[in-house]
Structures are given as structure tokens and as C-alpha cells.
Amino acid sequence: MFNNFFHRMASPKHFYRLAGILIPWLAVPCLLLTLAGLYYGLVKAPPDYQQGDSYRIMFIHVPAAWMSMFIYVVMAGAGAIGLIWRIKLAEMVAISSAPIGASFTFLALVTGSIWGKPMWGTWWVWDARLTSELILLFLYLGVIALNNAIDDKRMAARAVAILALVGVINIPIIHYSVEWWNTLHQGPTVTKFDKPSIHLSMLIPLLLMAVAFKLYYAFVVLMRARCEVLDRERNSGWVKELAEKT
Amino acid sequence: MNLEEFFNMGGYAVYVWSSYGIALLVLLVNIIAPLRQRKKLLHGIAATARRRARRNA
Numbered sequence: 652m653f654n655n656f657f658h659r660m661a662s663p664k665h666f667y668r669l670a671g672i673l674i675p676w677l678a679v680p681c682l683l684l685t686l687a688g689l690y691y692g693l694v695k696a697p698p699d700y701q702q703g704d705s706y707r708i709m710f711i712h713v714p715a716a717w718m719s720m721f722i723y724v725v726m727a728g729a730g731a732i733g734l735i736w737r738i739k740l741a742e743m744v745a746i747s748s749a750p751i752g753a754s755f756t757f758l759a760l761v762t763g764s765i766w767g768k769p770m771w772g773t774w775w776v777w778d779a780r781l782t783s784e785l786i787l788l789f790l791y792l793g794v795i796a797l798n799n800a801i802d803d804k805r806m807a808a809r810a811v812a813i814l815a816l817v818g819v820i821n822i823p824i825i826h827y828s829v830e831w832w833n834t835l836h837q838g839p840t841v842t843k844f845d846k847p848s849i850h851l852s853m854l855i856p857l858l859l860m861a862v863a864f865k866l867y868y869a870f871v872v873l874m875r876a877r878c879e880v881l882d883r884e885r886n887s888g889w890v891k892e893l894a895e896k897t
Numbered sequence: 898m899n900l901e902e903f904f905n906m907g908g909y910a911v912y913v914w915s916s917y918g919i920a921l922l923v924l925l926v927n928i929i930a931p932l933r934q935r936k937k938l939l940h941g942i943a944a945t946a947r948r949r950a951r952r953n954a
Contacts, residue, residue, distance in 0.1 A: 693903075693917075695901070698907055701908040703905075703908070703909060704906040704907035704908075704909050704913060705907075705909040705912055705913065705954045707906070707909075707913050708912065708913055708916045711916055711917060711920045712916070715920070750927070751927060751929075754923050754924075754926075754927050757923065758919065758920055758923055761916075761919055762916040762919070762920065765912050765915055765916050765919075766912065766916070768912065769909060770913055788951065802923075850945050867924065871927050871928060871931070874928070874932070874935075875931045875932035877931070877935065878931050878935050878938060880944050881939065881942070882938055882939045885938075885945075890942060891942060891943075891946050893937045893939065894938075894942035894943035894946065895946060897936075897939045897940070897943065
């Protein structure tokens with residue numbers, strides 16, 4: 652019974668339909684949480700006693716940085732599943748994740764840079780945290796470029812999965828970089844083992860935005876994966892039928 | 898807090914609002930891109946099907 656369930660789930664046609672139903676159910680909560688997060692982050696939370704209002708960049712910067720790593724792990728995991736079990740759907744999720752992950756990495760870098768200018772007095776320093784995050788961006792761009800360079804979709808998926816898996820080594824480096832090396836970048840405040848050293852009024856919008864970004868990734872990756880399905884299954888009957896109706 | 902204070906962001910307006918603006922832009926582009934791609938794919942597939950049907954007729 653379980654086998655049957657997984658096979659149906661992984662069938663492109665079934666996935667396409669199911670994803671179409673799921674997308675609005677993810678997008679609407681995402682929008683609501685974003686609005687709540689913006690309200691609590693920009694209006695309700697008090698200014699920081701050291702950084703004034705500039706710290707509000709954190710509500711974009713930190714969730715974006717978390718997503719940049721989370722999506723990478725999902726992409727590499729999906730790539731591995733595609734590589735081992737040859738599940739087409741996993742390949743599609745892996746490749747659909749790359750541009751979204753690249754976007755969040757770009758956002759983490761840019762907002763960090765904009766935040767760094769008034770706080771550190773510089774847009775950029777070549778320290779471990781910033782450099783390893785920049786490498787993450789190049790890994791994403793490498794995945795996208797490699798996928799585009801190989802015409803055969805299944806072959807491309809295998810190559811991409813291997814590149815993504817090798818790049819996983821960068822994830823713990825990003826995470827621990829602020830502890831292993833001296834840096835301008837501040838240490839973790841939320842994921843510390845004892846109590847988080849952040850006030851509740853700032854933690855709430857941060858977590859709201861973090862969940863909103865997770866939901867955003869979920870529905871955007873489904874949107875992209877649906878396009879992948881259409882592209883790969885363009886010769887199957889149900890796709891032609893669907894295309895003729897539009 | 899009044900509206901002017903809100904937009905001024907304690908003197909950090911340029912930094913805060915440009916961060917939020919860029920984020921909004923990037924997130925919107927990521928939604929629009931697959932919407933457009935889907936439309937393009939479906940149109941392309943339909944056009945190919947029509948061409949084939951004509952050739953076989």
C-alpha cells in the first residue's frame with residue numbers, strides 16, 4: 652500500500668495536479684505571515700539600543716541566510732534521492748530549488764552588505780562568513796549553469812546532483828565560520844544552546860519571517876517543478892491535452 | 898510613532914528601505930518567472946501539437 656502511494660505521488664501527472672492544489676494553500680499563509688512579520692518587525696519592535704533602527708534589516712537578512720543553507724541541503728538531498736533511486740520527481744525538485752536558493756543567498760549577501768555599511772563602516776570584508784556565503788552563491792550558479800549546459804535532462808540531473816553533494820561541505824563551514832575564525836560578523840544569537848540572547852519583541856518577527864520564507868520556498872519550488880514536469884512530459888497525452896485547453 | 902518617524906527609520910532609511918525593497922523585488926521575480934514559463938511552455942506544446950495535426954491531415 653505504501654509503495655503504491657509513493658509511486659502515485661511520484662508520477663508526474665499526479666504531482667502536477669497535487670502541486671496545483673497545494674500552491675495557493677501555501678502562498679496565502681505565506682503572505683499573511685509576511686504581513687504579520689513586517690508589522691511586528693518594522694512597527695512594533697523597538698529600536699536596538701546599539702544599532703538603532705538599522706537592525707531591522709535583520710528580519711530579511713537572517714531568514715534569507717537560513718534559507719540559503721536550508722534550500723541547499725534540500726537540493727543536495729533531493730539530488731541524492733534522484734541519483735540513488737532514479738526518481739524523476741526528486742531530480743525536478745533539486746533543479747527547481749537552485750534559482751530560489753541562489754536568490755536567497757543573493758539577498759543574504761546584499762542585505763548583509765547594506766547592513767554592514769552603517770554598522771561596520773564597510774560594504775564587504777573577506778572574512779570566513781562572508782566568503783563562504785559567497786561560495787554558496789557560486790555553487791548555486793554552478794548548478795544552474797551545469798544543468799543548462801547538458802541537453803539530456805536526466806544526465807544533467809545526475810551531474811547537478813553530484814556537484815550539489817560535493818558542495819554540501821560548505822554548509823557546516825558557513826554555520827561554524829563565526830566560531831572558528833575571528834570575524835566582524837556577530838555570532839549566533841538565536842540558535843545558541845542556552846537561552847537565545849535576543850528579546851522576544853525582536854524574536855517574534857524574526858521567526859514569523861523565517862516561517863514565511865519557508866512557505867515561500869515551498870510554493871515557489873512547486874511552481875518551478877510543475878514547469879519542469881511540463882517540459883519533460885511534453886510528449887505525453889495528458890500534457891498535450893492540458894496545452895490544448897489553454 | 899508617527900508616519901514620518903516610521904519612514905525615517907532613525908536616520909537609517911536608505912539602508913533599511915533599500916534592503917526591504919530589494920527583497921520584495923527578488924521575491925516577486927521568483928514568482929513571476931515560473932508563471933510566465935508555464936504559459937510559454939503550454940503555448941509551445943499546443944503549437945507543436947497543432948503543427949503535427951496539420952501535417953498528418
